[in-house]
Structure formats: structure tokens, C-alpha cells
Amino acid sequence: MKELEKTYNPADIEDRLYQKWLDGKYFHAKVNKDKKPFTIVMPPPNITGQLHMGHALDNTMQDILIRYKRMQGYEALWQPGTDHAAIATEVKVIDKLKQEGIDKHDLGRDGFLEKCWDWKEEYGTRIVNQLHKMGSSADWDRERFTMDEGCSDAVLEVFVKLYEKGYIYKGSRIINWCPVCQTSISDAEVEHVEQEGKFWHINYPVVGEPGRFVEIATTRPETMLGDTAVAVNPEDERYKDIVGKMLELPLTGRQIPVVADAYVDQEFGTGCVKITPAHDPNDFEVGKRHNLEEIVILNDDATVNVPGPYFGMDRYEARKAIVKDLEDQGLLVKVVPHSHNVGTHDRCKTTVEPMVKQQWFVKMEEMAKPAIEALKTGELKFVPESFGKTYLHWLENIRDWCISRQLWWGHRIPAYYCQDCGEIVVAKEAPCKCPKCGGTSFVQDEDTLDTWFSSALWPFSTLGWPEKTEDLEYFYPTDVLVTGYDIIFFWVIRMVFSGLEQTGKSPFHTVLIHGLVRDSQGRKMSKSLGNGIDPLEVIDKYGADA
Incomplete structure (x- = not known):
């Protein structure tokens, strides 16, 4: 006979219970016309390391909402995934290679990208395991990555459409240049x-x-x-x-x-x-x-x-x-x-140098208008409401968005230069023949796209867009976005104007803003400061409920 333990030991129960939930497909959402859908997209964590208590807070709030809606009888989808985090990941991989005495240029572009994919396999898996440990009831059968085949196709589709519409252009303008990372960065990335x-x-x-x-x-x-x-x-x-x-x-x-x-x-x-x-x-x-x-x-x-x-x-x-x-x-x-x-x-944390450079930009004036209107008409709302002012202030003072980055890891810009006459051809695939001179020799643009260009498409690219899928028709627009106030400029605004431009609908009706987990000195938790708490350590000691 096995004696019942006198104190509750979560470690004996949680993994077993979670596996039972996964095996039973309890978190899996399907198109069901007899039920109303309720959708949340998980803000995709960067594959630059492991999660901290800020992620634990963010995911707990989403988990409460999605479980509540599931119990109310909705077909509740919590769409999970991870972000390639171009500049952050490239910096991490370069640092790791330096410790091994390797320079990224010695590997060449393809060799370096292989190392980045290795990094993604290691850290992307670690993040998903952390979310499992927390008991997150996301639909893991639908897990996505911002550089997977479907999301990448959506990125190319949007770039080509915006270019053909005259909203994307290449030109010499003042950009923010980081002399250490040696790439342009957007206004939102300047502190x-x-x-x-x-x-x-x-x-x-x-x-x-x-x-x-x-x-x-x-x-x-x-x-x-x-x-x-x-x-x-x-x-x-x-x-x-x-x-x-x-x-x-x-x-x-x-x-x-x-x-x-x-x-x-x-x-x-x-x-x-x-x-x-x-x-x-x-x-x-x-x-x-x-x-x-x-x-x-x-x-x-x-x-x-x-x-x-x-x-x-x-x-x-x-x-x-x-x-x-x-x-x-x-x-x-x-x-x-x-x-x-x-x-x-x-x-x-390097001082940025404003500098005139040839870069790719998105014209923002026209695209910002429907996003401003969405808040004013109530199609979109913030909880608390006061964050709507932050959203509006940024949109009403928006400048053209510099989207090219001098990096190798990320979505490469789909622009091809004719080697005979210099004509630029923007297309999802490399052209066979130059429309201007008939030449057949092309070189693709070396730059990649700003990470936020792809994560701006997250609410609909994860559901199969640009294809007209059943999932997209049923689960989109999503319902609630749960996120911290520090990401309104970077991500929330870009999702809204991208969703409205590509689908005609706001990607969600409510943005639920929460605070940031800070230490006793009021600092944000960060790996570099060493003031973070790993949720796994808490779980090992006290269980996931804590």
C-alpha cells in the first residue's frame, strides 16, 4: 500500500495532469459553426533566451480569460507561437560565436543562418516547455513561428502589395543608426x-x-x-x-x-x-x-x-x-x-546616430488614418481607457517607418536588382527576366525586414492568411489582446494598421494592458541586470499555482 503524502507536492501531479490535458486535446480549437468563437493570440516571446515573471504574468492573464470562455461554451482558441526577434537573436548568436572564436563573416550568410536556426531549436523549445510547466492552455497543435513557411509567405505578400500600392519605397532619409549593432532601427526602438x-x-x-x-x-x-x-x-x-x-x-x-x-x-x-x-x-x-x-x-x-x-x-x-x-x-x-x-x-544602450541613408520605408500617413478612426468609433478599445491616449498620440505624430535592417537573420527583402540596367523588381520569387531590358541576371537585396513588420501580421498570418482559410473566416478578427504598456508603439499599433489594411478589420476589439513586473528598486526584470526570477524555479519549489 502507498501512503498518501501529508503535504501537497505539486511536482508529483502537475506534469502528469498537463500531459493528460494535452493527450485529451482539451486545448484544441476547431471550426464549429454551432458555437461562438473566442480568440486570443499569444504575444510571441522572443527566442533570445528564457521567460521571466513578466511573461508568467502576461500568460496567466490570457490563460484565465481563455479557460473562462471555454467553460462558458465558446470555441476558445489561444494561438501560441514564438518570434524570431531579428536583431536581438543575431546579437546573441554573434556573442556565442565570439566565445568559440568564430566571426560571423567567416561563416558567410548561409552558415550563419544555420547557427541561428540551431539557436531557435534550442531556445524556442525551452520557451514552449516553460509555458507547459505554467499550465498554459494554449492550442499547441497550432504553434507558429514568425519565420515558418506560412508566416514568411504572408510577409512577402504584404511587402509586394504595399510596394505595388506605392506605400513602400526606397529612399535616402534620416534614420536612427546604431554604430555598435551597425543597423538602422525604428523610432520605437530608440529610448x-x-x-x-x-x-x-x-x-x-x-x-x-x-x-x-x-x-x-x-x-x-x-x-x-x-x-x-x-x-x-x-x-x-x-x-x-x-x-x-x-x-x-x-x-x-x-x-x-x-x-x-x-x-x-x-x-x-x-x-x-x-x-x-x-x-x-x-x-x-x-x-x-x-x-x-x-x-x-x-x-x-x-x-x-x-x-x-x-x-x-x-x-x-x-x-x-x-x-x-x-x-x-x-x-x-x-x-x-x-x-x-x-x-x-x-x-x-549605445547612443544612436541620426544619419541619412538609403533604406526601405513604409509611408504611414494614409495607413495611420483607419487605425485612428478605429479607436474613435469604438471598433477598438483599451482597458484601461487612458492607454488610448498613448496610442493616438503616437499615430497622430507618426513618421514613415524605416523597415530595412542590415542583418542576416530575418525575412530578406524581396527586391531584386537587374545587373544589366539596375532596375528594381519587387516580387515574392526571383524574376527570370528584367521587364525593362530583358536581362536575366539578378541580385537580391542584402537587407532583412524589421522584426515588427512580420509580428504586425501575427493575428491573421497565424490563421492561414493570405489564403482564405476556414480558420481565418471563423476565428478572425480575434477578441482580446493581452500585453504590457511598453509594447503599444512597437506592436499593438502596427498590428492594428496592418490588420485594417490587409483584412479591412481591426485584428481585435479590446487591448487589455497590464503593468510590468519590477524588482524592489522599481527596475524592470532583465537578464543583464540579473534581477529576474525564472518561473521554473518558483514552480519547482512551490508549484505552478504560485
């Missing part, structure tokens, strides 16, 4: 961090008027190497007489014009603003209005590429040298301490 900096006040001599100067103030003296004008407000009486005159740009041997532009705030600083169109988003727009040259002064690793004494220096090394040379020439007026928000890459 603005307050840093102690300085305002350097510099005199630019007026050509032909000895002893007369225009004083500008800048937080980035090194960018003066790319200045192509100084702007003043057209209403500013102090500077009306110098509009159209030329200035000596210190340390460069170049002359630049003074232009009048309403962008300049007369009350801020000296009322004179140096214009560096290739390294500042506002200056870029001023440059377009006045047909100014765009001089890119930095290489991809943020070293100076301008011939002369600063060539090859790191941007901060060049800053010190330039400030010293200005001081030696008597052109440095003063240095004022200044706290300001600096854009940093949310992944590696």
Missing part, C-alpha cells in the same frame, strides 16, 4: 535617456565683414563638419541683414549660407541654428526646403569620414579635438552645462 551634456557656443565668421560673427550653440560640435547652412527665424530683427550672406565654417575651409526658416525658435539659445541635414531629423527637413547639400560625416562605426585632421577618429574623440582647435583659434565663445534627452538603442 530617450537624460544625460548630462554641454552646450558649446561657437563663432562662425561672416564672410567679407572682418570682426563680425554669428554665434551658434550645439550639443554635438563634431557635426559641424557636415554643416551646410545656418538658419535664423525670418521674423528675427537681429539677423534680417545677414540672411543670404555667407559664413566661414570653422576648421573646414568651406563657406555656408545664412537661410531664413520659421523652424528656428528666436527665444532659444542664440536664435541661430547650425543646419546639418545628414545628421539631424529637423535639419533634414530644413535642408529639403532650402535645397541644401547633405554631407554624411560618419562611417557606419561612427568614425569620421571627412578628409582632414579628424579623419578616422571616433565621434567623441573628434568632438574633443574639434573643441580644442576651436579654442586655439579663438572661436569657442563659452561652454554651458546642459541636461538633455539623448536617443539610445533600447537593445545595446
Whole structure:
């Protein structure tokens, strides 16, 4: 006879019970016209490591909702899956290879991608096992991955459709460049961090008027190497007489014009603003209005590429040298301490460099309108309602979305360049013949797509879109999205405008926002800080209920 244990031991029961649920297909949802559907898509965790308590919270809330609806008699689908997380995974795999003494370029693109797929097998499996341990009642028969065949087909379909509609274009615009990861990143991936900096006040001599100067103030003296004008407000009486005159740009041997532009705030600083169109988003727009040259002064690793004494220096090394040379020439007026928000890459925390580069973009103005309307008409709602303001603020101030990334892991851009005439052909498959010159030699674009381009399609790509499947017809639109407030810009907004554009419907009617699990110091849990709690450790000790 086996004696019943005096205390409850979850370890003896949970795995056995969960396996029974799986074997019985209790979580599997089927198209059933006699029942009303209820669908939740799981925010796909990145395959960059293992889950923490934030994921445990997010999945517990979804599990409560889906089990409740199942018991109410709905055909309840909780759609699970994982995300390839392009930049985060590539960085992890590169670091792992470095420890083995291997450089990714030695492997070549195909060899490196094999290592990424190995990583996916190891960590994707680990994440699913963690979710099993938590007792998550997702439909594991339907598990998806953002780079599986079906999701990849949806990505190509959307890219080609948006390109043909004129919503995707390739052009030179200001983007956020990460000098460490050496790729462009979107506005949503830039964290603005307050840093102690300085305002350097510099005199630019007026050509032909000895002893007369225009004083500008800048937080980035090194960018003066790319200045192509100084702007003043057209209403500013102090500077009306110098509009159209030329200035000596210190340390460069170049002359630049003074232009009048309403962008300049007369009350801020000296009322004179140096214009560096290739390294500042506002200056870029001023440059377009006045047909100014765009001089890119930095290489991809943020070293100076301008011939002369600063060539090859790191941007901060060049800053010190330039400030010293200005001081030696008597052109440095003063240095004022200044706290300001600096854009940093949310992944590696490097200060981002705004830079003009040829990239692929999505035009956002038209696509944002239906997403704004969806909230205003009540087709979409947030719980709590206040997060609707965050959503609207982002959409109403949206800029074109830079979607190309200088990475190997991810969905490669389906653009092919004719080697005979340079024609760009965008298609789901490599073309056989150039429509312009008849040539047959093509090279595919090297870049991959922003991760969020594919995860924006998640609510419908996981149900078989672009095919008109039974699942899509029955389970879409989904019902509730459960997520943290930190992902509204990255993911929620992109799913909404993508769903409306491709299917004509909002991908869900409710977004349920929860807080973030933090430590005793109020910091988000993270592997790098070592302040995370692994749900599996809690489960091993106290069981999944805890």
C-alpha cells in the first residue's frame, strides 16, 4: 500500500495532469459553426533566451480569460507561437560565436543562418516547455513561428502589395543608426535617456565683414563638419541683414549660407541654428526646403569620414579635438552645462546616430488614418481607457517607418536588382527576366525586414492568411489582446494598421494592458541586470499555482 503524502507536492501531479490535458486535446480549437468563437493570440516571446515573471504574468492573464470562455461554451482558441526577434537573436548568436572564436563573416550568410536556426531549436523549445510547466492552455497543435513557411509567405505578400500600392519605397532619409549593432532601427526602438551634456557656443565668421560673427550653440560640435547652412527665424530683427550672406565654417575651409526658416525658435539659445541635414531629423527637413547639400560625416562605426585632421577618429574623440582647435583659434565663445534627452538603442544602450541613408520605408500617413478612426468609433478599445491616449498620440505624430535592417537573420527583402540596367523588381520569387531590358541576371537585396513588420501580421498570418482559410473566416478578427504598456508603439499599433489594411478589420476589439513586473528598486526584470526570477524555479519549489 502507498501512503498518501501529508503535504501537497505539486511536482508529483502537475506534469502528469498537463500531459493528460494535452493527450485529451482539451486545448484544441476547431471550426464549429454551432458555437461562438473566442480568440486570443499569444504575444510571441522572443527566442533570445528564457521567460521571466513578466511573461508568467502576461500568460496567466490570457490563460484565465481563455479557460473562462471555454467553460462558458465558446470555441476558445489561444494561438501560441514564438518570434524570431531579428536583431536581438543575431546579437546573441554573434556573442556565442565570439566565445568559440568564430566571426560571423567567416561563416558567410548561409552558415550563419544555420547557427541561428540551431539557436531557435534550442531556445524556442525551452520557451514552449516553460509555458507547459505554467499550465498554459494554449492550442499547441497550432504553434507558429514568425519565420515558418506560412508566416514568411504572408510577409512577402504584404511587402509586394504595399510596394505595388506605392506605400513602400526606397529612399535616402534620416534614420536612427546604431554604430555598435551597425543597423538602422525604428523610432520605437530608440529610448530617450537624460544625460548630462554641454552646450558649446561657437563663432562662425561672416564672410567679407572682418570682426563680425554669428554665434551658434550645439550639443554635438563634431557635426559641424557636415554643416551646410545656418538658419535664423525670418521674423528675427537681429539677423534680417545677414540672411543670404555667407559664413566661414570653422576648421573646414568651406563657406555656408545664412537661410531664413520659421523652424528656428528666436527665444532659444542664440536664435541661430547650425543646419546639418545628414545628421539631424529637423535639419533634414530644413535642408529639403532650402535645397541644401547633405554631407554624411560618419562611417557606419561612427568614425569620421571627412578628409582632414579628424579623419578616422571616433565621434567623441573628434568632438574633443574639434573643441580644442576651436579654442586655439579663438572661436569657442563659452561652454554651458546642459541636461538633455539623448536617443539610445533600447537593445545595446549605445547612443544612436541620426544619419541619412538609403533604406526601405513604409509611408504611414494614409495607413495611420483607419487605425485612428478605429479607436474613435469604438471598433477598438483599451482597458484601461487612458492607454488610448498613448496610442493616438503616437499615430497622430507618426513618421514613415524605416523597415530595412542590415542583418542576416530575418525575412530578406524581396527586391531584386537587374545587373544589366539596375532596375528594381519587387516580387515574392526571383524574376527570370528584367521587364525593362530583358536581362536575366539578378541580385537580391542584402537587407532583412524589421522584426515588427512580420509580428504586425501575427493575428491573421497565424490563421492561414493570405489564403482564405476556414480558420481565418471563423476565428478572425480575434477578441482580446493581452500585453504590457511598453509594447503599444512597437506592436499593438502596427498590428492594428496592418490588420485594417490587409483584412479591412481591426485584428481585435479590446487591448487589455497590464503593468510590468519590477524588482524592489522599481527596475524592470532583465537578464543583464540579473534581477529576474525564472518561473521554473518558483514552480519547482512551490508549484505552478504560485
